Amino acid sequence: MKILVTGATGLVGKELTALLLENGNEIHYLTTSQSKIESKPNYQGFFWNPEKSSIDENCLIGVEAIVHLAGATVSKRWTTSYKQEIIESRTLSSNLLYSCLKNHPNEVKQIVSSSAIGIYPDSLTQVYTEDNKSVDDSFLGQVVVKWEESVDVFSRLNIKVCKLRTGLVLAKKGGALTEMLKPIKIGLGSPFGSGKQVQSWIHVEDLAYMYLFAIQNQWEGTYNAVAPNPVTNTALTKTIAKKLGKSLFMPNIPKFAMKLVLGEMHQLLFSSQNVSATKAEKNGFQFRYREITKAIDDLLT
Template identity: 65%
Template sequence: MKVLITGATGLVGSALTELLLQNGLKINYLTTNKNKIEHQPNYNGFYWSPESGVIDENCLIGVNTIIHLAGASIAKRWTSKYKQEIIESRVLSANLLFNALKNNPHQVKQVISASAIGIYPDSLKNYYSEDFKKFDNTFLSNVVVKWEESINQIERLNINVCILRIGLVLAKNGGALPEILKPIKLGLGSPFGSGKQVQSWIHIHDLANMFLYALQNNLQGTYNAVAPTPVTNYELNYSAAKILEKPFFMPNVPQFVMKLILGEMHTLLFESQNVSSKKIKEKGFVFQYKLIQSALNQLLYK
């Protein structure tokens, strides 16, 4: 089987590429950087430019499934210009894939796309399943709605679409965890705001395995990609401090301080989304890291 991946060199893409190759799959990948194009027996790069509407159609040859991970990082200051880039990087790339599939012969039967739990409103009370539809008019929610709409149009081509709404990805060498650990390692660890906001997380290995599971089982529809046991911001920070044997007694970080430092992006640290993983578990997916302690132990000690 051959898979086409966008965003293959990012945090999730790198872990997934390694896993797919280990499982004997062949990979084509799309990159906007011509210097990153490689040609190996089971790993071949192709150029695309979503901004310009340019794609090397040869990337589709022999491909059965597309895994779409491309999108500008939300972990950068949200200037007006960068907000536009966050949206366009997702929508334009999905539109380009749609047009490439519509206008070229191919064997693609399934598209699996990343999405985000940022689509759900900030709430200390709600427990969100994939059926929830009352989205707020916030920047992140609007981004994800447009992202998913641009991917779901591919269904019109009689191709199965599977969307994974990803939570806080915990990984050793990227994503949020290294940033969370910086003050803790200095003995300055503390929760953000009340510390009661719920953070629905997933270990990078479980996330990569979930994409592979969706591929192997030809899953269709939307699934939350989060561990079964969300934690509060206090529990996340405290657990990390305990494993690292660091003190954890500093005052909670006020929201206005982080707003001064990060601007509008500070909402990522303070919003609460308690998200259910029941649907993917009912499809037979088994999490290796269900508890925050086991996930952090693996990431911090290996």
């Protein structure tokens, strides 16, 4: 199958692209950087610029499925201008893809788009399934709403829409784990706030497989892309420290301190979302990394 991937050079995109190629698929990918355009067997890059509504429509030739991962990282200080970039990088790219599909003959039957569990309200007690309709009143909650709305319109073109609401992605190179390791390695690691906030995580390998599985099984609708066993921030911090052979003797890091350092972005560290993976499992997906200890063992070995 020929698959078009946006965000192919990012953390998840690289993992997914390798997996898709291993499974005999042909990749077209969109990039905003001319220098990242490659032309290899089964791997072809195309230029686009969502801000200027510019796209090489040849990217659609022969494509049956789209994986939409493009979006500016949220792990960067949220200035007013950067907040706008976070939203527009998601909505403008979706809008451009939609226009391209609407105006050019194509064979696309499905789009599988990244989304985020940040849509769910901060709670220490609630367990969230995909049926939950409440939205967190934070900036991230609003981002996800606009993000998903920009993808839902593809259904007007008789294209199946699948959204994977992704949790904390754990990977060897880049992402949250890399940042969490830094203070722990030098003996300054400790949980954030009460440490009781629930973090719904997923191993990057499982996330890539879920995208592949969603395509192979023509998933439609919303799915939580999280491992079946969420952990508290304290448990996650302790698991990492134990694997590294480090002790945790520092007091918990107070919220006000991180707010001074990170501004509004500190919410990423203190919000609690206990998110259910039951729907994905009931629909046949099998996680390789169900427990945090197994995931950390793999990533830090």
